[in-house]
Amino acid sequence: MKLDLLAALNAARAARRPAVVVTALDSGEQRLVLEPAQDPLAAEIGRALASGRSGVVEDAAGRSVFLNVHVPPPRLVLTGAVHIAQTLGPLATALGYQVAVVDPRTAFATPERFPDVELRPEWPDVALPELALDPFTAFAALSHDPKIDDPALARALESGCFYVGALGSRRTHAARLDRLKAQGVPDAALQRIRAPIGLPIGASSPAEIAVSIMAEITAVLRRAELAS
Template structure:
């Protein structure tokens, strides 16, 4: 790989930006693609980025190329050190997510309840720069406390998280929408909030709710064009 291309690739990875290296298998020529929409192989690269897997493709000329996909590790930021989080965190970790739990309530956010987890006893809207919300982050608001969840939801929407979900009934979410609109959040952005959170599988226990949430997050990651 050329040194200039490697330097640009490393810069993209440091910035948690998706990148694809396209290699012509006949000539060995390479190009770095950061904006798939501007590349002749836009569709093939888009599919590879969604799957997260490198693969073969063909240029319009018929030449075989290899698409080497470089994606940031997905993150899951959970606001609320609650019972659902105790199941959700280890499941997400087993799926390759970097998990952070944020809750300013120190009685809940204790290492004893959440061993081996990046645990922050603080407010997310104040901690978000260090937490690192971005387009490769899934976000779940689980405290059911507007004082904690609402500012965190605003931060997650502003950061462009690929998944934003919030615990609560439809009635609860209707009230939440009114509060967020009053806080200046655009109605279009509010449509991105998955609420009630999780796939509708009839989940009742905290563990079942955690399964429904991680399933919905997986669908948002792997099937981004669909609203389930």
């Protein structure tokens, strides 16, 4: 790999920006793709990025090319150091996510309850800018406290998180949407919030709800078809 291409790739990785190195197997010629929609292999690169897997494809001329996929490790940010988060955090960690829990309520946000995740006992307006949410971040609002969840949801939507979910009934969510709309969050962004959160698997316990949330996050990340 040429030094200028390697430098550009390292810069993209440092910025948590997805990148694909395309290598022609017959000639060894390489190019770095940062904007897949503008590349002749846009469809193939899009599928590779969605799966996170490298592999060989054919270009329009029938030549074999290798797509070397570089995607940032996914992150999961949770507001609310609640029972669901206690199961969801380790579950996400086991699936390769970097997990952070944000909750200013220090009685809940303790290292004893969350020993293996990044714990931020702060308000979202302090913690989230430092966490730098991005399109490879999933966000879930679990606190049931509008003072904590609402500003965090607004920032997650603004940051383009690939998944944004919120705990609560349909009635609770309707009131939440009214509050966020009054704060100036666009309707199109509000429609991205998945609520009630998680896949409809009949979950009842906090642990089962955590499983349903993680399953929904995985489906969205991998662009699986979800029933409406």
